[in-house]
Amino acid sequence: MNKADLVNMVSAATGETKTVVSSIVDKTIDTIVDSVVEGKKVSLLGFGSFEPRDRSARQGLNPKTGEKIAIPAKRVPTFSAGKLFKDRVQG
């Protein structure tokens, strides 16, 4: 399922036009990304939470050549699913 499918389904479920749904979905994603970029966590109860996490530098290797390479420290976005989401996926 891609974004177009998602918008269609939400539009059908809510009765709002695809245009409105699309703009809100886009802006919602923008807002979440912006917040994480600013270092703040976004918690959506039942769904999960997004937050930035710092990864320390480490040794890696090039799978093609096998030689060791230095991987610098970096900040990455993470998501951890909430209880409801986990329970529903687990069944």
Add this chain to the structure above:
Amino acid sequence: MNKADLVNMVSAATGETKTVVSSIVDKTIDTIVDSVVEGKKVSLLGFGSFEPRDRSARQGLNPKTGEKIAIPAKRVPTFSAGKLFKDRVQG
């Protein structure tokens, strides 16, 4: 940031009422969760993708007592961030 904050910000950014934004955000989350529950991946370009992943059974241990315990196999929801999200968080 929680869901109420998110709805307020998206409402302010789009001009749609909080009621409309709230219903669309909720339904969007529902749709994503439903899709993952059905075993299908949800790909939102630039943001990331949600999909179920199977974890095999393994041995764990109770940190309190130190004794070994059996952790059963299970299915969990996962999210992997897209390039744009990563790039923006990294800076």
Add this chain to the structure above:
DNA sequence: TGTTTACTAAATCAGCTTTGTTCATTGAAT
């Protein structure tokens, strides 16, 4: 609405490191 264009995502190789997982409880928040 339909088409083109440019860019992103998936898959692949293997080995090492980081991260997640386990229980229980308190406090905060939905």
Add this chain to the structure above:
DNA sequence: ATTCAATGAACAAAGCTGATTTAGTAAACA
């Protein structure tokens, strides 16, 4: 009423790493 974060230890599993091709999505424009 219910969920979430945090805490602490230690082990095992999952993921990250480069480079490339293919496939596919999204944005722009007429």
